[in-house]
Amino acid sequence: MAQSNLDLVALKKVGMIQQKQKDFFALRLHAVGGDFTAEQLRKIAEVSEKYGRGQIHVSTRQGMEIHFVHFSQLEKARLELEEAGIAMGACGPRVRIVVACPGESTCRWGIIDTKKIARYLDQAYFRQDTPHKFKMGVTGCPHNCAKATENDLGVMGGILPGWKRENCTGCDLCVSSCPVGAIAQVDGEYRLDESKCIYCSICTSNCPTDAWYPAKKGYILWIGGTMGKVPRLGTKLKKLIDSEDELYETIEKVIRYYQQHGRKRERFGHMIERLGEDKVKEDLLDGSGDQKKP
């Protein structure tokens, strides 16, 4: 096979990216939430030595890339990886691999099962065509370690606190430790301003007598985040979403909306800027709660 016969666009679709050394390619591998088994890592190491130069790059999306694979070796390397259950990643204008923090499985702050959601998003959308690249991130709580707000679509776990008067001893710790000043005490009554609350669960975790308790656990959906040349942080689509089904239905709407309205090579966030945040929210939330019109 001569190099001139290569279909570079088709190769990009499956994560094979031509390097500036034109005879060589980077093999971008599939991953979900940056999880690999030790066995997979051994295979990746083996393939990188056999077909590349033993050079592996850890990507910013928790994936792996094997660099310096000669174009004549691409298919062999790919087959060997796939036989070991390691699929190829994606490049170009499509849904990329999903990033996630460890979430509730191991983190003391984790509110949601990030890996489960990441696997769902991966199975439902990975490699689907979109106007420009489309990145998704799942983070367990508003500490935002997995940077949900820097992704085109970000899912974040959250807790809406409730207050039980009978448990409260009036220590004021909540007022002093709420990072956004959403809690105020008036005549011995503690009140939450939900418009300020970021659902971080610091009050419910810290409260010495559990007067603040998790009244509702759910998901915050961020849309249109991006880094790159023109960065933009994601927009919070609505208040806490409390069912997984509603989360997935809303995500489905969001992705279809972008596929329908995005211009070629226009990132989702920039599309939102063009159409107007209010208009996009209205279109996406039509008849689904928050912004329902009378």
Place this chain on the structure above:
Amino acid sequence: MGQEIKKSLDLHGVVCPLNFVKTKLALETLNSGEWLEVILDEGDAMLNVPRSLKEEGHRIVKVTPLGQTYSVIVEKGA
């Protein structure tokens, strides 16, 4: 307030987790039910120390803001 403060500790400028360690050592010199006052910085110290104290079975009695620090009164647990 109901009780006297048995001991006071100024932890302004002391970083995590040393501020918690010092608080814990101070509590060891007290009897269960007695009160300790610690001065903690705003930010990380206020987020971490009270939570760690709760996990160790102590109770926060009162928090009072003092500019960029807080006075935190802790009751030693059983």
